[in-house]
Amino acid sequence: MRVSVILLVALIQGAFFALLVLLLVVNRARRMLRSRRTTAAANRVSEPLQKWVVGAGTATDLASALRRLPERDALDQLTTHVATKLTPEHLTHLARQLREDRWVRRILSQSTSRLWWRRLDAARLLAVVGSVRDRQLLRSLLADEHAAVQAAASICLTRLGDRATIEHVLDTLHTRPPIVRVFQLRILREVWTHSVPALVERLVPMAPLAKLQVWIALAESLGDSRCLGALLGFRNHPVIEIRISTARALRRYMHPDAESALRTMLKDDDWRVRAQAARGLGALGAAGAIGELSDALLDRAWWVRFRAALALAQLGETGRRSLRTARERVDRYAADMAAMVSGLSDGAVVELAEA
Numbered sequence: 001m002r003v004s005v006i007l008l009v010a011l012i013q014g015a016f017f018a019l020l021v022l023l024l025v026v027n028r029a030r031r032m033l034r035s036r037r038t039t040a041a042a043n044r045v046s047e048p049l050q051k052w053v054v055g056a057g058t059a060t061d062l063a064s065a066l067r068r069l070p071e072r073d074a075l076d077q078l079t080t081h082v083a084t085k086l087t088p089e090h091l092t093h094l095a096r097q098l099r100e101d102r103w104v105r106r107i108l109s110q111s112t113s114r115l116w117w118r119r120l121d122a123a124r125l126l127a128v129v130g131s132v133r134d135r136q137l138l139r140s141l142l143a144d145e146h147a148a149v150q151a152a153a154s155i156c157l158t159r160l161g162d163r164a165t166i167e168h169v170l171d172t173l174h175t176r177p178p179i180v181r182v183f184q185l186r187i188l189r190e191v192w193t194h195s196v197p198a199l200v201e202r203l204v205p206m207a208p209l210a211k212l213q214v215w216i217a218l219a220e221s222l223g224d225s226r227c228l229g230a231l232l233g234f235r236n237h238p239v240i241e242i243r244i245s246t247a248r249a250l251r252r253y254m255h256p257d258a259e260s261a262l263r264t265m266l267k268d269d270d271w272r273v274r275a276q277a278a279r280g281l282g283a284l285g286a287a288g289a290i291g292e293l294s295d296a297l298l299d300r301a302w303w304v305r306f307r308a309a310l311a312l313a314q315l316g317e318t319g320r321r322s323l324r325t326a327r328e329r330v331d332r333y334a335a336d337m338a339a340m341v342s343g344l345s346d347g348a349v350v351e352l353a354e355a
Helices: 002-053 059-067 071-082 088-098 102-112 116-129 132-142 147-154 163-175 178-190 192-202 209-222 225-234 240-252 256-265 271-284 287-296 302-314 316-326 332-342 346-354
Strands: none
Touching (some): 002 071, 059 071, 071 102, 071 116, 116 132, 132 147, 163 178, 163 209, 209 225, 225 256, 240 271, 256 287, 271 287, 271 302, 302 316
């Protein structure tokens, strides 16, 4: 009886091992086949693509080469190979050639599929062949429940150049998953000619708080003087988080009004606002704020003292002289902070100030 059990276990283990080996072999064969298909597809597309780029071919030749490929291969080659090598003008011309092709219409029709990867294919393709007439299709993909589809659809904004759609993205930015939000912030920087004026219109104190926080982050990311100038009205905002975001963003606004606002915010009731204000004054090179920053070394919050000391170190020899003087203060916390930061190199100060 015991021998039979041992034999049965051995047979099961052997069968399992054989199936595992078979799976590895099949998977390797499948990957090699896929690699050969991708290489063959790339070779078919490369010649008409190169000829068109140098002026010896046409968009029709390239569209015909894509048309002869299997649907999946055509999509991959168009989105990852062709689109990255063409100028926007060439890409627009190619999109007109491809838009009515059967394989293109079939993939775009999958935008309402129950399978998220098919909706992802539709979003990827729309980023290449999309136009203003696809506004509603784009909005439905931007509202997709899957983050990958939302991110892929966001790329379409660089092609459409549609102010209404960009405003829609701005108004829904706060509802996106964090990874999609970061991706859309990058896209909005690329289409700044539309996103900047739309954002300036929305940066008003009465804006909803959830939206306002995201919009302030976008203004900081864009670094446009019109957007950053609109943030000056938030220096005394009743919500602490808005004042923190504002102080952080104003470090990128190279304007006397920004220095004035940050000097005011250096006296804020919340230590996080004071810390960001000190950081901003250092980034702006606000030599006129050396007195306030020296006083901030006496702040009860360690982080404010640290930011103030770094800011002084960024303000040249005058600021470093104030740090050396502060090492002799009676207040032990101010003296220790001044001693620590004054011993840092200029490179270390810059690195820590940007952290």
